[in-house]
Amino acid sequence: MYRILISESINALSEAIKSLGWEIPDEIKVEEPPNPELGDVASSVSFQLAKELKRSPMEITQEILKALKIPDIFSKVESKGPYINFYANYNEFSSLVLNSITEDYGKLESNNTKIILEHTSANPNGPLHIGHIRNSIIGDSLARVLKSAGYEVETQYYVNDMGRQIAMIVWGLLNLDYNMDPFGKPDHEIGKLYFNVNEKLRANPEIKDEVSALLKRYERGDDPELEKMFEGVVKNCLEGISTTSKRLNVNHDAFIWESRFIKNGSVANILKSLDEYIQKNEVVYMDLNSYGIEKELILIRSDGTSLYATRDLAYHKEKSEGSDRYIDILGSDHKLAIDQLKVPLELLGAKAPETIFYEFITLPEGSMSTRRGVFISVDELMNEAVSRAMIEIEKRRTDLGESERLKIAEIVGIGAIRYYIARLSPEKHIVFKWDEALSFERGCASIQYAHARACKLLENANYDRNSLKIDNFDLDDKIEIELVKLMSKFSAAIEESARINRVHNIAQYSLDLAGGFNKFYKALPVIDSEKEDLRLLIVDKFRITIRNSLELIGIEAPESM
Incomplete structure (x- = not known):
């Protein structure tokens, strides 16, 4: 409702300028002054008109004030130097504001624009940790804001089910004498196995070739049992991640699996469409030097398998075609990858994403790594937060029962x-x-x-x-x-x-x-x-x-x- 002060002042100024026979600026500048004693809104329109009229802003202000009809929502209008200052009629203003605030206050009219917003999209190789949490919270909060602002928003989680990390976990299931706790939270159990496989890989680097072979077999799509194992790992991990997200009040409308872009032929179609722009030696790649990017974009490995970037390109094209706008929430280390993707997206006739890059969260003692097992999971973070909140609630609310205190501690x-x-x-x-x-x-x-x-x-x-x-x-x-x-x-x-x-x-x-x-x-x-x-x-x-x-x-x- 504060906008009504701005809009009413702009309308009044427009009418006054028009009555004086002057050309109305495309955008009359009105803002809240730094000191409330200078009014509730103030305009510098006289500065905007000065050059065209070849007169001083002070003179222009006085002419406007003589022609100005003060709307009922204002009690008075004064000049402070060349500025035109409007003072609200607080009886009228407060009545409008207080009567306009209903239970859904803040819900704006639909603008018939669809936005696909991708956020979180953590690799399903362990639990969410506080390195992921900024992506989730920025993405979920922005989705809420955009919906309130009148946009149709679909939130998506891009599931990396074809990454080397998942192949490592499958290798672990096939080769290690390791039993995951059936009563444990599945994402945490998978994270423990992933850590164990990394330890084995560090001791025996030759395992890397076996992992690559598994990944190649999965991408070929001709081994139903292996496919079932990959999907089982990912689904179990996503189950745990979804439980964590729900407690954090984070929601996703859709989970988009990376492998679908291989299975539905999207990657093959993109490679065909880009054929005249790609080069081949041991790998298939795009030379981006002519686009101001020194690092080439590799699309197919020497063993014939696609890369994350290839599938990501297909995913971005799908998002572009399915929305009016689409937004990616990404860590700042993804800036080069997005610049690389923008080139083939343009060649394919697709929109580039709007991107929000965030800096990382660290602990006072340093950075985190899922591979090294050095992190605080979001589950641990939430448990600690609720525990600390409970201590405060117990001090302040001795009149409440345990269950009520715990409910408040969870919210806080x-x-x-x-x-x-x-x-x-x-x-x-x-x-x-x-x-x-x-x-x-x-x-x-x-x-x-x-x-x-x-x-x-x-x-x-x-x-x-x-x-x-x-x-x-x-x-x-x-x-x-x-x-x-x-x-x-x-x-x-x-x-x-x-x-x-x-x-x-x-x-x-x-x-x-x-x-x-x-x-x-x-x-x-x-x-x-x-x-x-x-x-x-x-x-x-x-x-x-x-x-x-x-x-x-x-x-x-x-x-x-």
Whole structure:
């Protein structure tokens, strides 16, 4: 709703400029001034007109003010130097804002655009670890934001079932005296076997040839028993990964198996389409030097098998054909691979993906590796987060039973992880620190607590929206005004997040909104105050807005903490 101040000011300025016989700029610049004493929105349109009119911005401003008809939503318009500053009529503005906030606040109109968003896509050779978690949280949160912004979004997980890692696990099943625990979580059991095979391979490098032979047989597709083993390994691992993802509030609409692009002939068709651009010696490749890329793109190995890049090319072509836009969430080490793929995609007449590259998460003691078995799994991370949250909940809520405390600890612990990742732009490197992620004084827990506090206040007041009688929506306290203005900016924050394909601004918005409510809660009486009904309405609308903003980054808002 804050957009209404901007749109109304632009309309008023356009009409004034038109009445003066001047040409209206393509885009009249209006923004929120840095100091609220300078108004709620301000325009620098006089600077835009100065060059064309060959007059000073100050003179132009005075002419516009004489011709300007002030919309009802503003109480006054003043000039601050050459700037034109609009001050909201807070009775009118607050009425519009508070009455517009319904339970689905933030859900924007459909724009009839389909987006395929691929995220996570970790190799199914072990459990998700915190090196993967940033991909999952960025991808899932962005999908939520884009859906709220009116896009049709399909989230996909690209399953690498033809990679050497899977062949190594199958080799282990065939050659090692190793029994996976049938009661263990399947992705963890597969990860243990993968680690064991790596140890064997380190001791005996000749095993590499046997693994390559298995991979070649699988790609040929003429060995049903071997195919069954590969698929069994991948399905079991995905089962464990899906369980982890569900607990983390991460969802995928579709799992796209890499092998399908061999089986359905897509890879063969692509090679045929690119025939005039490819070269052959021991391998089949594309020389990309003429496209400004020094490293060639290898498509077929010397043994006749395809590479990950070949199948990935077929996958990207399918995504391009099945969407209006498609987005890849990738680690920063994939930049060259994407640049390489863009060349053949263009030659094939396909769209290039929009990409979000993120920097990696490390532990204070260093980097992680599934192959070396040095990592913290996401399951361990969530267990630790919930355990630490439980300690805090037990201190604060001795009145609750064990099951209720555990329920709250789960919401707070998972929320802390998601917020810690979502709050930073993907370009920034993260060193995961427990004390920062799980702080109850800062970050997600403080935001969730603001929601719980609002719920408790409404409960104490026996709040019933239908029984409220509000004749005057005028806000006369700066803290009230700031909170309503913050709530009014929610839709604009969603639009901006969708425009830039980033979610950290939603995390920051949630923190700012919670901060605005905490100031309101501490400074102004609600129950039994002269403005009880209006302030209860503000509290309820805050409850909706903060809940919906947290939901965009996959975080639950508890009613009690």
